Each structure stands twice: as C-alpha cells, then as structure tokens.
Amino acid sequence: MIYARISGVSSYIPDDILDNEMLSKMVDTNDEWITTRVGIKERRILKKDGEGSSYMGELAVKRLLDSTGTKAEEVELLICATSNPDYRFPSTASVIAYRCGLTRCYAYDIQAACAGFLVALQDAAAYVRSGMYKKVVVVAAEKMSSMVNYEDRSTCALFGDGAAAMLVEPTDREVGIIDGVFHVDGIGRDHLLMPAGGSVLPTTVETVKAGQNFLFQDGRTVYKHAVTDMLESTLEIAERNNLSMESIDYLIPHQANLRIIEAVSSRAGIAPEKVLVNIEKVGNTSAASIPLCIDQYREQLKPGDRLVLTAFGAGFTWGAMYVIWDL
Secondary structure (H helix, E strand, O other): OOEEEEEEEEEEOOOOEEEHHHHHOOOOOOHHHHHHHHOOOEEEOOOOOOOOHHHHHHHHHHHHHHHHOOOHHHOOEEEEEOOOOOOOOOOHHHHHHHHOOOOOOEEEEEOOHHHHHHHHHHHHHHHHHHOOOOOEEEEEEEOHHHOOOOOOOOOOOOEOOEEEEEEEEEEOOOOEEEEEEEEEOHHHHHHEEOOOOOOOOOOOHHHHHOOOOOOEEOHHHHHHHHHHHHHHHHHHHHHHOOOOOOOOOEEEEOOOOHHHHHHHHHHHOOOHHHEOOOHHHHOEOHHHHHHHHHHHOOOOOOOOOEEEEEEEEOOOEEEEEEEEOOO
C-alpha cells in the first residue's frame, strides 16, 4: 500500500500591510465594523510592479525546495491552485516551474476557488498513490488584491495576498493524505463570481466602468452555504474515517471569515483550542489560506496529529480532507 505523505510545507506573504485604519481612509468603514463582522485586523498586499500570483508562488516553492533539501530536477509535477492567474494563458504553474528551474516536471493550474488547494492536494495524492510520480509540489498563489474593488466596503476588507506550498511523496506508512470528500453545486454561480473578463462577458471599456471586472459576493448567501457545507463535509470525512470530534487534534478551515469558522467548529462540537486560525493578520487568501495557516502553526503540529481540513469557495465548490501529520 502506497500512501501520500506531506513531507514539507512553506509559505510567502508580501511585506506591505493594509490594516483596518488604512482601509478606513479608502472606503466608508472602520476597525470595529470589520473586526466584529469578519475578525480581520490586517492583510498583506503585493505591490511589486509587474508581478502577479506567480511571484509569490515562486518564492513559496523555492523555500519549500530549500527547506526539504529537494533538488529542482527531482520534482516531477507541480500543481498550482489559483483564481488569480498571471494570464488567461499560459498557466501560472508553468511560470512558477520555469522561475524555479523545474525543467523536468510537468505543471498545470487548478481553479476551484477557495477550495483549490484541497482539490490540488487530492490530485497530488492520487498521482503518488498510483506510482506515477514520487515528488509532487502543490502550490496555491493568490494575488486577491488584483480582483478586489477598494470602493466596495462589503468585500475589500476581506481579502489579502499570499502563497503556500507543500511537497507530497510516497511512503509505506499510513500517514499523510488519508481521505478527501468534495462536492460542487452550480447554484453558487451568481452569488460569488467575477462577472466580466471571461468568454461570456469579455472585458470592455463598459465592463470596466461598471465594475464588472471585480469580485462580486452576495455575502449573506455565501455565509449560509459556507457554514452548512463546511460543517457537513467535516462531519462526512469524520464519519468515513471513524473519527470522533474528540479524536481530531486540529480543525484547519479555510480562513474566509471568523464568524464562519466559529459557527462551523461550534456546531461540529470541536473545542476552540483545536481550531487553527490566522485570519486576523492575513485576511482571506483564498486557495492559499489553509496551507498558509498550516505553515504558520507548523511548530505546534506533531507527527501523528489527526487533522481535518475543510474549505468552501465559488462554484459553489467545497470539501474536507483527513490528514495524519508526519513532519
């Protein structure tokens, strides 16, 4: 039996900080309003001219290779999860691979919104278990500031930029990525999307003037579905793997909104001290949020810890994953 072990994790966040006080000078909001509703105090913004999501992904992957002692030529596959690609084409994965000197690997993008990293990690596990590849890098890179309207107070306070990466390798021990459950429901299309910029509504002067090239979110509907779906997928993955809420060492949810995180964990019956949260300092980094959170708490994690990861994003796309930590 071949298992898919997570053998390394790394991350990158930009140096520039956009805190609530700064945001209050840009739009009609304030620190109390933001903190009480979403639990965010600051977020990181990539301000480097001419650089996009691949820049952050490149730095995260280079840190990963360095920290794990992995040579660039050893990597066989790189999967990039992003909703903010550098270009419609070529893939952001191909740009990251080139910049990191991964000349012997294949690379492709996955777009599953905020659930993208878990979907990419599931792909990586399948490749490794099949024996097709032995070293797979999964990276999530999100320049969310590129799609945020900083005149829309309902969304601009939520999102930050960042990237994180993991190395997945085979092992004969029962550790790593044990199981995953994923769902999609197209009912979510009109509630969370960027209306223009695709083939349905290509970018024009009119779409830009109308603000249709920015992210749109129906907050109330998204909140309701996020809580319900993340909760149900958490319970589903636990039941499939005979896990009680007490036997789970940590729940690591997508960092979308502190109220969503608290609602999911409390309804699942998971103690607050078992829920890893970093949204206060980085905001919602979409697909990068779960691996970024894991990297920031990695000194707290111990080999053998049972982790449940859960995410929800546009589509609607959602799911959960059971991981036995081995770092």
